[in-house]
Amino acid sequence: MKISGAKIVVETLIEQGADTVFGYPGGQVINLFDELYLNSDRIKHVLTAHEQGAAHAADGYARATGKTGVVIATSGPGATNLVTGIATAYLDSVPLVAITGNVPCSLIGRDSFQEVDIVSITMPVTKHNFIVKDITELADTLRTAFRIAKSGRPGPVLVDIPKDVQTAVTEFEPKAAPAIPYPLTLASEEKLRRAAEMINACQRPYIYFGGGIISGKASKELIAFAEKIDAPMGCSLMGLSAVPYDHPKFLGMQGMHGHYASSMAEDEADLVIALGARFSDRATGNKQRFAKNFKIIHIEIDNAEIHKNIPAQLGINGDICDALDRLIEMVDERKNPQWEARIQQLRDEEKLRRERADSIHREKNCESCTAPCDNAGTPAQERLTPYEIIDTISRHADEDAVVVTDVGQHQMWTAQRYPLKKPRTFLTSGGLGTMGYGLGAAIGASAAVGKQTILFTGDGSFGMNLNELATAVSRNTPVVIVIMNNGVLGMVRQWQTLFFEKHYSNTTLNRSTDFVKLAEAFGAQGARCSTVGELEAAAEKAFSLKKPFVIDCIIDCDEFVLPMLPPGGSIDNIITEIK
């Protein structure tokens, strides 16, 4: 039977397992949206306030489930509004298929109304992209897009479909989506043997893992491996949630704002086993100094990541789950009591340094302070601290709640502190660092898994895409939005404090936005909190409502994210307190 290109898109999406898609209609996708209307019992469409929000929502859907997210936008500005969302997914290896309409083929290249060359624009931020000019190639191109998005190291793929291809008709042959849509790259046996020899011979092993453990579904294998060789583990920002926060071998995130113990343990190790990670500059600091004291085994699905940032003594290209499964069989079971004792020392030292940093902060005299935060009426000892906010919220939240962040200080505090228990419960823009990522992603995650969703954000980040509150309200999304409101762009302010002689250039917001009224204006509810007591009450209410709820938490503008490896610095210049 002959059907239209628009119908082929919808049929192929359903065939590929997309149950929910995100998007925004427009002139060049009207036909496609007509098919979504006709098939609304088979595939749900979530309308956002802005295409960027839709892209982040599709990303959140993908991160929360492991399935491929789908976002649909019209040509021109609809397409360009997706770019930040696509780049966010690209940098964090999130499987995404972006579908854009375009002007009819005959109008391409003539600067027609709402025409843009989105294929060229997104080339550097997609795994691959397509423009489909021949309707007979449409179904297979979409199938290929899904395969590329999910295969190997996942990532976004864009398919641009001119309007005349949506309206044309052709024969459509349904196909079942393959169970495993791609061949797995498997690690070489010989290299795994060499890895096992290096591991068996080393004294102080340390495991550095990244988001590859989550996308490779290798949490169980990772834990079994760490336990068998008795190695401490630290991770990149993207690795968080792969291992329960309280696992005895887990030291937390390492790197620029990572835990003291994990960064130090790595530096004192004689062998670092890097698993599904890419040695981002934020995880390593100064590259020359980074690997001075240890050898590296790097196991990674993307061959181009091996030796890219940090050269490894042994690079192994292959699926992480399979590689760990086989490696576990090859390594000797062992205990490293001396190394473990040293790790315990580092943990203790981390605790002491943290307490010292806190007490310096607590002793600050806020009464005479003229800083731009909104804390004046609250006695210094009662003021909310970021960790108290996170602890209070996590106590009220379900154990399997999905935690989403925006970008900045609140993101690092959440990464350091939130007790994450299960993979895919921590959604954050790690590689691109996209302020404004969070609300869209939270809506997408909630649409996907239907669980409690918490967004930690800042007053800066929230300001970027708060229009998606409208989406959350229209969908009745059970999202609790926790704003760490310090009246400043805190992360940049922290750098200005440390490296720019307190020149607070354009980081003081002076906005007087009332976030509670704002929430109410959107049809949501909210509460403002300056003390733990107020926060307790607000959290109680927020989680019981199962609706969008904004908790505006007032914090000090000079709360710092600590520890900190200064940009370009190393473990040698770790900052653990700021006077």
Add this chain to the structure above:
Amino acid sequence: MDQYVIGVIVSNVSGVLSRVSGMFTRRGFNIDSLTVGETESGEFSRMTISFHGDDDIKERILRQLQKLYDVKEVEVLERKDTVIRELLLIKVRNKTESRQDVMTAVEIFRSKIVDYSPTSLTCELTGETSKIDAFIELLKPYGIMEMCRTGIVAIERGDNCLKTK
């Protein structure tokens, strides 16, 4: 810094040149020369790319190229096992006093005169880059009006072939 020559088999589809050259720009690698043309199969094109760099840069370029969906095969072509050629078309002034010198140079370099007018001579030369450079240098005093060169193409000696599996 060594010079490397790589052969790349890519899908013969629109946009593939942008994808490959864009990867070099984006990752901060420099291309000395890039040529592209069809292969014996209409499905694939072949690129010959040369660049300067150390072993680390070479490895990174190879791995990044292998990641591109449209790139089917990549191989470093070792100079000693490879025939490397470039084509030059060069137009010099046709003057009575220098004509014989140009003709001699053409003969010695096994170049060919492909166009002759009362005021200009156009020569064609193929060879390795160094030979082309030497020929251009030699013709400079006679007044080069314009020139263009193709950049290199390269193919392995013997039975070795760069083919998609």
